[in-house]
Amino acid sequence: MSAPQDDRSLEGRIAVVTGAERPLVAGLALALRSAGAAVAEVSSDEVRARTSAEAAFAAAAATLGGPVGIVVHAAIPEIAFEAIDFDQVDDARWEAVWEVTMSAAIHVLQLGFEQMRGRGGRFVFVTPTISMSGAARLVPYTTAVEGIRLLAKSAARQWGPDGVTVNCLAPAPEHFPIGVASIDVSLAPPALGGPGDAALDLGPVAVFLAGDASHALTGATLCADGGVWMAP
Amino acid sequence: MSGSEGMSGSGEPDVSAEPLTGRTAIVTGAGQGVGEGIARALAAGGANVVVAARRAETGDPVAAAIRDRGQNAACIVTDVTSRESMAHCIYETVAQFGSLEIMVHNAFRGGTPHRLEELSQELWEQNSRTAVWGSYYSAVLAFPHLSAAGGNGRLILITSPSGVEGSVNIPIYSPVKAAQRAMAKSLSREWGEHGITVNCIAPVAETPALVSAFEHNPVLKERIEARTSLGRIGDPERDIGAVARFLASDDAGYVTGQTIVCDGGSFMGL
Numbered sequence: 001m002s003a004p005q006d007d008r009s010l011e012g013r014i015a016v017v018t019g020a021e022r023p024l025v026a027g028l029a030l031a032l033r034s035a036g037a038a039v040a041e042v043s044s045d046e047v048r049a050r051t052s053a054e055a056a057f058a059a060a061a062a063t064l065g066g067p068v069g070i071v072v073h074a075a076i077p078e079i080a081f082e083a084i085d086f087d088q089v090d091d092a093r094w095e096a097v098w099e100v101t102m103s104a105a106i107h108v109l110q111l112g113f114e115q116m117r118g119r120g121g122r123f124v125f126v127t128p129t130i131s132m133s134g135a136a137r138l139v140p141y142t143t144a145v146e147g148i149r150l151l152a153k154s155a156a157r158q159w160g161p162d163g164v165t166v167n168c169l170a171p172a173p174e175h176f177p178i179g180v181a182s183i184d185v186s187l188a189p190p191a192l193g194g195p196g197d198a199a200l201d202l203g204p205v206a207v208f209l210a211g212d213a214s215h216a217l218t219g220a221t222l223c224a225d226g227g228v229w230m231a232p
Numbered sequence: 233m234s235g236s237e238g239m240s241g242s243g244e245p246d247v248s249a250e251p252l253t254g255r256t257a258i259v260t261g262a263g264q265g266v267g268e269g270i271a272r273a274l275a276a277g278g279a280n281v282v283v284a285a286r287r288a289e290t291g292d293p294v295a296a297a298i299r300d301r302g303q304n305a306a307c308i309v310t311d312v313t314s315r316e317s318m319a320h321c322i323y324e325t326v327a328q329f330g331s332l333e334i335m336v337h338n339a340f341r342g343g344t345p346h347r348l349e350e351l352s353q354e355l356w357e358q359n360s361r362t363a364v365w366g367s368y369y370s371a372v373l374a375f376p377h378l379s380a381a382g383g384n385g386r387l388i389l390i391t392s393p394s395g396v397e398g399s400v401n402i403p404i405y406s407p408v409k410a411a412q413r414a415m416a417k418s419l420s421r422e423w424g425e426h427g428i429t430v431n432c433i434a435p436v437a438e439t440p441a442l443v444s445a446f447e448h449n450p451v452l453k454e455r456i457e458a459r460t461s462l463g464r465i466g467d468p469e470r471d472i473g474a475v476a477r478f479l480a481s482d483d484a485g486y487v488t489g490q491t492i493v494c495d496g497g498s499f500m501g502l
């Protein structure tokens with residue numbers, strides 16, 4: 001397996017990548033850079049509040065020299081990854097996972113769209129397959145992820161006429177610190193042998209979704225999980 | 233029946249018209265529409281039904297109409313966005329009827345058309361608090377009773393085809409309805425060992441909300457009917473309530489984590 005180093009399809013593009021504190025997301029950012037994009041890496045904390053999210057998007061446009069045309073959104077609060085029996089979940093945790101994840105996604109969509117309006121653009125939401133399969137003791141997390149996955153579909157439907165596409169990239173559960181393996185969510189092992197490498201295996205899928213080649217694709221969820229979750 | 237070969241559990245299937253006799257259900261948002269239809273269908277199936285409505289003006293007449301048919305119902309005024317109010321509803325239900333086996337969360341507010349780039353905090357709060365927080369409270373507060381129901385515990389969340397398809401007119405509706413589906417999947421995996429099934433119904437039915445939407449957008453009715461295999465819009469009691477009654481009954485005891493799309497054959501993407 002080799003990195004697609006000859007792919008310069010994102011040359012001249014400006015990208016914001018959220019949730020960049022996660023190794024998976026850093027790998028996706030690396031792949032975008034390898035394809036020629038200028039990338040601003042933003043942490044989950046930075047897009048949590050509206051004001052700091054605004055500052056992050058403004059800074060990206062100012063320092064990278066133009067409007068943001070690509071947003072890879074993977075921000076999620078760390079507490080979301082904690083496994084917990086549902087009857088032990090309290091209001092503070094529900095707020096910290098569900099509300100914080102959703103409001104960050106809404107900030108990111110609105111701020112990204114402001115810069116893409118009239119020019120077109122690409123949103124890629126990172127939504128692990130676990131939200132589609134469900135998982136015991138991860139109710140708040142899976143609820144929040146499925147929330148942003150459908151937020152992406154609605155945004156895709158509204159902003160299609162503006163040349164803005166919104167798609168989801170669904171990695172295997174191994175890429176997140178949730179203690180779940182692919183084999184736990186399917187009777188079959190990963191067809192391609194494993195969850196893959198963030199930069200080398202998932203990266204090219206992110207580059208595709210961020211580039212011109214995916215212009216006819218919107219509202220889709222691409223499961224790049226090594227061939228586990230095959231529905232639909 | 234001349235034998236029990238191939239049967240599981242206690243042997244004879246329950247083919248009575250009242251499969252829910254002796255069980256108690258709460259239906260939120262039961263003052264009208266789909267919730268009312270489900271409340272009526274569960275009561276007709278033999279269950280004691282609590283009509284949980286935000287306002288007594290809508291909830292009381294539904295409960296009274298059920299009682300007029302010789303079935304058991306009571307209205308408890310409930311705000312699904314409040315933990316205290318939901319806890320009170322569940323406490324009163326068990327005090328009055330002795331148990332709680334079936335929790336149906338249907339209440340929803342926030343179907344106002346909008347642009348995502350102009351989404352107001354108020355509209356977000358309505359969607360999130362009624363659909364998602366309401367589901368969370370329904371699940372977490374009913375859990376002690378559902379798990380004590382000896383394998384008959386049922387949590388049913390009312391979602392929407394929009395929660396799978398996305399929505400161009402009401403974009404924020406889709407994520408909150410999808411969140412309910414994810415919750416049902418994960419909870420079904422977690423609560424199997426407690427004998428609780430967790431499922432969703434995604435209905436399209438002739439409700440006051442839909443009738444109002446038709447008034448604002450006359451083309452919508454034609455479009456829905458044209459897209460629907462059966463060529464008509466569902467009846468809240470006969471078409472949607474009957475499916476809830478099935479999910480609440482022993483017959484659906486092996487069905488969990490699922491969404492039954494109950495829309496006359498329109499959305500087929502599951």
